[in-house]
Amino acid sequence: MSYEINDVKTAINHGKGMNYHVHDIRAEMKKLEEEGEIKIAHIIGPYKEEEVMYGIKKRVPLDMHYQHKSCGQCANLPGVPRSNFYYRDKLGIKYYNDMQQTSCTAWNYHASGLGNLVQLGAVAARNWHRAYEEGYNFTIHCVTSFGNYLEMRHLLVGNKELRDEVKKIMAKLGRELVIPEEIVHDSEIAYALRDKILANADPKRLAAIKGLKAVEHYGCHFFKQVSDDIIGGKRPIVVGGLASHLGVQMEEYSKWFMCCGFGFRHILVNREFTRSAQNIKLKAIKEEVDPDMILVNCTGCGTTFDKTQWIQKAVGEDYHYPVIFYSQLAALALGAHPFKEAGLNFHVTPVEPLLDKMGISYS
Amino acid sequence: MSEEVKNPITEKIESTKGGHFYKEIMKDFRIKESLHGCLNCGTCVANCPAAAFYDYSPREVCQMMIEGDEETIEEYMNGKIWNCAQCFSCKYRCPKENSAADIVMTMREIAVREGMAGEALAGYTRIAKLVLTRGNQLAPDMLSPDAFPDWGPRMIELSEKKMEMREELFKGFPGMNVVDRAWAAEDFTIYEMQKIWQESGALEKVGIVFPFLVDIVQDDMEDKADEMEAKIAEKKAKLAASNK
Numbered sequence: 001m002s003y004e005i006n007d008v009k010t011a012i013n014h015g016k017g018m019n020y021h022v023h024d025i026r027a028e029m030k031k032l033e034e035e036g037e038i039k040i041a042h043i044i045g046p047y048k049e050e051e052v053m054y055g056i057k058k059r060v061p062l063d064m065h066y067q068h069k070s071c072g073q074c075a076n077l078p079g080v081p082r083s084n085f086y087y088r089d090k091l092g093i094k095y096y097n098d099m100q101q102t103s104c105t106a107w108n109y110h111a112s113g114l115g116n117l118v119q120l121g122a123v124a125a126r127n128w129h130r131a132y133e134e135g136y137n138f139t140i141h142c143v144t145s146f147g148n149y150l151e152m153r154h155l156l157v158g159n160k161e162l163r164d165e166v167k168k169i170m171a172k173l174g175r176e177l178v179i180p181e182e183i184v185h186d187s188e189i190a191y192a193l194r195d196k197i198l199a200n201a202d203p204k205r206l207a208a209i210k211g212l213k214a215v216e217h218y219g220c221h222f223f224k225q226v227s228d229d230i231i232g233g234k235r236p237i238v239v240g241g242l243a244s245h246l247g248v249q250m251e252e253y254s255k256w257f258m259c260c261g262f263g264f265r266h267i268l269v270n271r272e273f274t275r276s277a278q279n280i281k282l283k284a285i286k287e288e289v290d291p292d293m294i295l296v297n298c299t300g301c302g303t304t305f306d307k308t309q310w311i312q313k314a315v316g317e318d319y320h321y322p323v324i325f326y327s328q329l330a331a332l333a334l335g336a337h338p339f340k341e342a343g344l345n346f347h348v349t350p351v352e353p354l355l356d357k358m359g360i361s362y363s
Numbered sequence: 364m365s366e367e368v369k370n371p372i373t374e375k376i377e378s379t380k381g382g383h384f385y386k387e388i389m390k391d392f393r394i395k396e397s398l399h400g401c402l403n404c405g406t407c408v409a410n411c412p413a414a415a416f417y418d419y420s421p422r423e424v425c426q427m428m429i430e431g432d433e434e435t436i437e438e439y440m441n442g443k444i445w446n447c448a449q450c451f452s453c454k455y456r457c458p459k460e461n462s463a464a465d466i467v468m469t470m471r472e473i474a475v476r477e478g479m480a481g482e483a484l485a486g487y488t489r490i491a492k493l494v495l496t497r498g499n500q501l502a503p504d505m506l507s508p509d510a511f512p513d514w515g516p517r518m519i520e521l522s523e524k525k526m527e528m529r530e531e532l533f534k535g536f537p538g539m540n541v542v543d544r545a546w547a548a549e550d551f552t553i554y555e556m557q558k559i560w561q562e563s564g565a566l567e568k569v570g571i572v573f574p575f576l577v578d579i580v581q582d583d584m585e586d587k588a589d590e591m592e593a594k595i596a597e598k599k600a601k602l603a604a605s606n607k
């Protein structure tokens with residue numbers, strides 16, 4: 001019996017016909033829901049199915065978005081949450097910007113070891129419950145939060161002891177453990193909406209975007225912490241997929257997989273590590289591609305790439321790659337003012353040369 | 364001689380496996396998902412940014428746990444664990460699906476609990492304080508140019524103009540134009556966050572590193588308690604009614 005190479009590849013990519021490690025948490029959640037062990041916040045309104053590992057379908061909610069904001073973005077790159085609001089306004093998507101949301105506290109946890117799993121689980125459950133009680137689908141701006149919530153869902157579904165502890169705390173707050181049917185990052189949503197973004201884009205802006213050369217970098221907590229529930233499977237596609245849909249020429253570089261050097265604690269207290277890791281990535285990007293911009297979806301990586309280029313002069317390097325989030329690109333395509341509505345003026349690595357090249361005025 | 368001949372390798376494992384830190388680490392339920400034997404292949408090391416720059420190795424992390432090598436575990440507990448970037452590249456690439464990242468995280472928790480994290484967390488007070496008093500982890504005010512001189516001259520400019528720039532950006536988005544926190548989380552929300560830290564035992568842990576912070580949080584909670592607990596009682600009643 002012979003196999004076509006493509007069939008084998010497909011089988012490997014999607015695990016079709018193989019029992020090896022095919023694991024869908026949704027089945028476990030359904031079982032726990034039937035047993036009355038957990039509640040599930042089911043998707044409200046329309047959704048689009050996108051494939052994750054093993055051909056499993058992730059249902060991406062297309063409307064009624066609870067906006068789980070990122071503290072790092074709001075403080076440091078506020079153009080990102082603003083762009084996330086902007087593209088929803090433009091596409092007529094209803095969203096909820098909640099002042100009763102807290103940070104997920106996972107940045108703190110991974111950097112310091114302060115906190116514990118019950119605390120992280122309860123903070124997650126409290127934010128999930130906020131979306132549930134307001135009648136919105138839970139969606140996440142931050143990659144640190146996304147990785148953390150994927151992990152908390154995994155741990156809370158898989159471990160009764162932890163679940164009971166978290167439930168106890170929820171009860172003391174007058175809340176319940178309600179796990180979202182899908183844990184979705186905002187870049188996955190923007191990707192699922194790519195046709196709609198393209199259809200609503202400003203033709204002049206699309207012409208300006210067309211042919212721009214870009215590389216992508218994904219946050220480690222987007223695809224390495226829990227790596228079986230990301231659109232596209234093990235190698236993420238959402239940022240480059242959206243960008244190329246809008247006409248960007250996406251390029252590969254050898255160090256795509258490598259961590260940006262953020263390191264959770266290193267960006268604060270060991271920045272020599274951050275700068276060194278950055279230099280490795282930036283060098284590969286420069287030598288192999290020399291793009292017009294670096295596209296990202298992660299708070300920590302966006303910060304690191306944006307803030308750590310200038311200092312590379314100290315080792316004789318001259319990098320000048322604007323760091324653009326997927327949603328800032330979407331906002332630009334939809335006609336956003338680059339500063340007043342996409343907040344690109346908050347970036348430290350100058351974006352002006354890129355905007356000049358695109359013929360977009362910013363003054 | 365009637366003495367048993369002993370295998371020097373297993374002897375070492377047996378005599379060290381009972382080590383204090385080893386036992387503490389093994390108590391964490393994540394470990395059973397993080398260790399599945401190790402090929403010593405070094406794939407994790409090749410993908411580890413910390414191994415590229417420090418005397419640190421995710422392979423060694425997995426090996427020391429499989430062997431119960433308390434001496435090496437102690438070395439890691441005493442400092443090396445803080446080199447890890449928590450990037451999970453090791454977990455993603457390991458053919459045995461081991462996770463040095465999760466083992467290290469467990470060890471960091473233990474280091475805090477056992478009062479060994481003081482030095483590692485020296486630059487960390489402001490973040491911990493913000494989490495416990497504002498419900499956020501970062502604020503525009505914390506990104507002062509003197510704390511980040513290597514972020515360049517543009518950072519100084521930004522820092523001077525941030526108020527007006529934010530006002531322009533967030534026109535029509537209440538709660539977003541703040542500089543002492545990431546967004547204006549409500550008092551009740553902050554109280555809930557504090558209560559979670561208290562009830563989960565996490566606040567007590569904070570007290571081991573930053574005792575003054577626990578006082579601040581407890582005072583803050585006491586000041587608000589009556590009003591906030593009344594709100595929680597309302598929520599409980601509503602929830603009970605809706606579940607009937």
Ligand code: SF4
Nearest residue numbers: 401402404405407457
């Ligand atoms: S990649 Fe896995 S199997 Fe290979 S050395 Fe590292 S921990 Fe061991």
Ligand code: SF4
Nearest residue numbers: 411447448450451453
């Ligand atoms: S999580 Fe830590 S040990 Fe694993 S690859 Fe990243 S830096 Fe290395």
